[in-house]
Amino acid sequence: MMVKQNLQLDAARRLKHFLSIEGLSKTILTNILDHAETFTSVGERTVKKVPLLRGKTVVNLFFEASTRTRTTFELAAKRLSADVMNINIDASATSKGESLADTLRTLEAMQADMFIVRHQDSGAPEFIARQVSSGVSVINAGDGRHAHPTQAMLDMFTIRRHKPIFENLTVAIVGDIKHSRVARSEIHALKILGVPEIRVVAPKTLIPAEIEKLGISVHHDIQQGIEDADVVVMLRLQKERMRSALLPSGSEFFNTYGLTSKNLKAAKPDAIVMHPGPINRGIEIDSAIADSKQSLILEQVANGIAVRMAIMSLVVGNASL
Amino acid sequence: MTIHETLDTTKLLNEVCEQLKGHIRHIDPNKLGFIGIHTGGVWVANKIAEELELKANVGELNIAFYRDDFSKIGVHPTVKPSQLPFEVNGRHLILVDDILHTGRTVRAAMNEIFDYGRPLSISLVVLIARSGRELPIHADVCGADINLSKGEHVKLKGPEPLRLEICRDS
Numbered sequence: 001m002m003v004k005q006n007l008q009l010d011a012a013r014r015l016k017h018f019l020s021i022e023g024l025s026k027t028i029l030t031n032i033l034d035h036a037e038t039f040t041s042v043g044e045r046t047v048k049k050v051p052l053l054r055g056k057t058v059v060n061l062f063f064e065a066s067t068r069t070r071t072t073f074e075l076a077a078k079r080l081s082a083d084v085m086n087i088n089i090d091a092s093a094t095s096k097g098e099s100l101a102d103t104l105r106t107l108e109a110m111q112a113d114m115f116i117v118r119h120q121d122s123g124a125p126e127f128i129a130r131q132v133s134s135g136v137s138v139i140n141a142g143d144g145r146h147a148h149p150t151q152a153m154l155d156m157f158t159i160r161r162h163k164p165i166f167e168n169l170t171v172a173i174v175g176d177i178k179h180s181r182v183a184r185s186e187i188h189a190l191k192i193l194g195v196p197e198i199r200v201v202a203p204k205t206l207i208p209a210e211i212e213k214l215g216i217s218v219h220h221d222i223q224q225g226i227e228d229a230d231v232v233v234m235l236r237l238q239k240e241r242m243r244s245a246l247l248p249s250g251s252e253f254f255n256t257y258g259l260t261s262k263n264l265k266a267a268k269p270d271a272i273v274m275h276p277g278p279i280n281r282g283i284e285i286d287s288a289i290a291d292s293k294q295s296l297i298l299e300q301v302a303n304g305i306a307v308r309m310a311i312m313s314l315v316v317g318n319a320s321l
Numbered sequence: 322m323t324i325h326e327t328l329d330t331t332k333l334l335n336e337v338c339e340q341l342k343g344h345i346r347h348i349d350p351n352k353l354g355f356i357g358i359h360t361g362g363v364w365v366a367n368k369i370a371e372e373l374e375l376k377a378n379v380g381e382l383n384i385a386f387y388r389d390d391f392s393k394i395g396v397h398p399t400v401k402p403s404q405l406p407f408e409v410n411g412r413h414l415i416l417v418d419d420i421l422h423t424g425r426t427v428r429a430a431m432n433e434i435f436d437y438g439r440p441l442s443i444s445l446v447v448l449i450a451r452s453g454r455e456l457p458i459h460a461d462v463c464g465a466d467i468n469l470s471k472g473e474h475v476k477l478k479g480p481e482p483l484r485l486e487i488c489r490d491s
Binding site: 035037038040041046047049050051052313314317318320321 | 387394402
């Protein structure tokens with residue numbers, strides 16, 4: 001039988017690119033979380049920098065706007081002592097007629113060691129990973145509706161710091177599941193790490209077809225969906241989707257699916273609330289909850305730096321062998 | 322790998338403590354800080370601090386991010402993160418490791434220490450200094466100097482009891 005080679009792994013099954021959570025082992029995910037734990041201590045020192053990636057060049061290649069993902073990647077690379085270039089490619093670059101492959105070759109000629117790629121099309125980081133030469137790594141910083149694996153890992157890290165045993169958890173993911181690459185990556189990560197109960201909560205129009213096949217349950221009532229949950233992950237309601245009449249209005253969504261202190265009572269009393277940001281206060285989450293003790297939204301941002309440091313140093317380390 | 326010889330750790334520890342007492346006799350105990358290098362150095366540092374009845378906290382250093390062989394072997398498997406429970410600035414540091422060999426670990430450790438601050442001084446304490454130095458680094462306090470060939474290794478097992486073994490590639 002032909003075994004499909006996972007593009008992310010080298011012959012010794014070490015991580016060489018980080019494109020998607022799918023196909024990775026529990027050992028690899030746990031290793032990332034353990035490394036991130038060590039990198040957290042670097043952020044607490046006077047000099048928040050280690051020399052691991054000294055002399056390496058990291059290119060942030062963003063085809064789609066992003067603030068927190070790009071800045072945390074940039075900060076993570078800088079804390080590893082890498083040189084960082086930020087390239088935002090908008091429509092104008094491609095309108096000059098240069099193809100993606102040519103753009104890449106140009107950047108590679110500048111001796112880049114790693115590309116951090118965000119793209120509006122699913123599969124673009126994988127396409128790039130197939131193009132780059134052998135010592136170069138690619139990290140997916142979000143592609144279309146497909147995946148956002150570093151966000152999933154930082155959420156796993158945040159969960160583990162508060163609820164250390166994945167095997168005991170009930171996790172509810174609430175909001176626009178259909179358009180969310182974060183939701184997809186999170187579901188895969190939670191599954192691989194052994195979370196026994198994963199629920200998605202959203203109106204029918206925002207649930208992708210056949211999502212139950214991933215081994216999760218689907219709920220359309222928020223109180224039912226988050227009942228006895230240990231972790232509630234709220235997703236950003238992508239307002240631009242409202243135009244396509246998938247939803248009536250933001251306030252109506254809030255009335256039915258918004259996380260309020262009343263709804264949150266259905267979850268366990270010590271439940272934690274997460275959100276990948278940016279948050280829409282009063283649409284998917286009530287301000288009082290977003291700013292409450294149960295909310296880990298700002299901790300997620302801080303953890304994002306350590307987790308991205310861990311992933312970058314692992315893939316660059318393995319790619320240079 | 323075959324175990325060739327086991328060394329008397331208690332005797333080596335006593336020797337180190339005796340020498341160290343002399344070495345630090347002019348230093349204000351409040352300005353002392355012990356730092357063990359993971360993993361063996363932490364065990365030894367704890368023993369020494371206990372023996373000398375110095376209540377100074379023992380810091381732990383994990384030099385994985387400062388090693389010079391990243392491009393050869395990638396990121397090291399992580400042990401615990403570094404933890405220095407005291408201010409490095411203005412302190413006399415006693416840097417403790419189990420074995421001094423090439424000197425590269427000590428180089429990495431000193432680089433890391435300076436990312437925490439500027440100590441007044443750093444002294445190097447090791448249980449064993451073996452032959453094979455590749456950098457101009459020498460121990461200030463050392464239990465014993467031994468000559469080993471390339472195929473021979475010293476390894477500290479622990480933490481309770483501490484056991485030093487000399488092994489030979491078979």
